[in-house]
Amino acid sequence: MPSAPRPAGPFTPVDFQLVLLRRMADFNADLVDRARRELGASAADMREANKRWQAMVRSRRGRPAAAPPGVALVRSALGAPESAEPRRIGDLECEALRWRLPLWPDLRFEVLTGGDGSAWNEWLVRAPGAPAPAPATLEDLTPWSCTVDEVARAFPPARPLPGTAPTRWGLAFTAPDAHGVRHEVVAEFTWGLLQCTAVRG
CATH class of the missing domain: 3.30.1450.10 (Beta-lactamase Inhibitory Protein; Chain:B, domain 1)
Incomplete structure (x- = not known):
């Protein structure tokens, strides 16, 4: 029997991370499920956190008028x-x-x-001081391994693409595979984190 969502209360760092995960679930459900369990949250918790966040984004109540x-x-x-x-x-x-x-x-x-x-x-x-990945081939571009900037720097000249939904970005670039064959690639990012790649043509 699925667990019920946690009672509504202050929106916490756990809730915020669940919102990020909810946007990533369309691409990497297994990674999201593992991360959600690491937070001690259920799928219902994730849905409820996202629902509350969207309501707060749309609402003008409860924040100072001058606050963005x-x-x-x-x-x-x-x-x-x-x-x-x-x-x-x-x-x-x-x-x-x-x-x-x-x-x-x-x-x-x-x-x-x-x-x-x-x-x-x-x-x-x-994060400042954290070791940054240096992807060199298509195989290095695994989900959640790189940010938008890191992929753009690794495979210039990367071309920005319109996102398919809010919080999503795309990049088009050329990258070699492990055998040195170059491919036209489209990478999808959610909240700036790599979710997947697709080879075109």
Whole structure:
């Protein structure tokens, strides 16, 4: 008999990680199931956490009018960021806020926020000082092994593709297989983390 969802309460770091996992389940159900069990949560817990998060994203109640929805919601779930640093992207200045997540100790959840308080981007990035992967072949591109930036750097010139849904990104690039044969590849990412690759043609 399936377990019932946990009673609703404060939105916790566990709940937040369940939201990330829910978006990844379409690609890697087995990995998501193992990670969910590591958090001590049921499939019903994951569905309920995602439902609550979507409701909070859509609601304007319960947060200061000046607070950006993305940053305010992440802070409400994860608390103060582990780090906050200024960053320049082209001619634009922003702030990069990062939080630690137990499921991915070598990664951080990063929110880029503009000077007007808007949340520009939310995704997983490699933690400072953590060993970064150096994929060289198609076989190295396993699920959850790399971030968007790491794949783009490994196989230039990678071309960004529109995401198939919110929180998803795509990259198109050329990569060799283990035998040195080069292929046109499309990689799918959710929350900035590699989910799958497909060879075109």
